[in-house]
């Protein structure tokens with residue numbers, strides 16, 4: 001029985017978060033993967049629940065905006081999907097073992113990073129994914145505000161408990177940057193690149209920003225939260241960022257499926273993170289990262305608090321530091337946690 005298999009498989013334990021959602025998620029997954037009718041009998045048998053329970057869960061899915069056709073003798077079939085990034089939608093398409101095995105979704109929250117830190121303090125497990133449709137106090141890098149309009153943006157935060165020292169955490173952020181760029185490329189064939197360390201850009205404009213925060217002692221990280229903000233279906237931006245921001249909708253000319261983007265990003269991240277964990281650094285990923293790096297070979301301005309300087313960005317090393325050759329020929333490695341870089345003529 002499917003349910004018994006799931007119960008034995010710890011990687012699927014996200015379905016035990018809430019009993020009602022447990023069946024909603026699995027029914028959605030079954031209807032989605034069938035692509036056609038699934039009989040009520042089959043749903044009862046696979047999930048080990050009554051016909052009434054199946055019907056109640058189908059009604060719940062309809063209330064969530066799914067269009068489900070019920071046909072006598074054939075069963076149930078999905079005919080329409082809501083534009084949602086709620087737990088059941090993301091969980092029903094997510095193909096990961098570890099990342100997002102537990103999902104917490106909010107239609108509105110202050111900040112997914114803030115929430116992830118709160119639940120991390122209470123013991124939430126590695127791989128927990130927090131998603132919000134709207135953030136009222138979204139945080140950007142350097143204390144900036146990050147705007148997350150409902151129905152248009154993507155905001156999520158992944159909680160990890162890596163057995164690393166704090167100085168290695170910036171590498172994990174670079175891995176997430178790669179994952180986002182690869183997700184955009186694979187889903188939309190979009191020439192997305194990375195502005196070091198982890199802005200995802202296309203055509204010189206920003207599509208996505210990443211903010212990692214951590215709780216740590218001198219040698220030991222308790223947890224990190226990696227927050228990802230993606231400009232998905234926005235058509236316009238506030239004046240102050242209109243010259244440097246763009247969205248997937250603007251770039252692809254179509255509305256994008258936000259749940260699919262979250263799922264694909266988690267899948268790419270899980271794959272890249274496994275390589276990072278095995279190597280203990282970015283040696284197995286740096287060639288791919290450097291191929292995505294838009295600063296490579298370009299003159300950059302390094303905004304080092306100890307003194308700004310310019311040079312040519314050569315690429316990252318295995319610790320994720322940006323190697324910059326200064327005009328006098330000397331090479332510096334720039335650590336992502338301390339400084340940022342700008343193009344000499346603007347954002348990139």
Ligand code: BTN
Pocket residue numbers: 110111112113114135137138139140141142144146154155156157199208209210211226227228229230
């Ligand atoms: C940047 O300034 O480039 C980083 C932006 C990070 C925004 C994301 S949205 C999800 C998560 N929650 C937050 O409050 N911030 C991050």
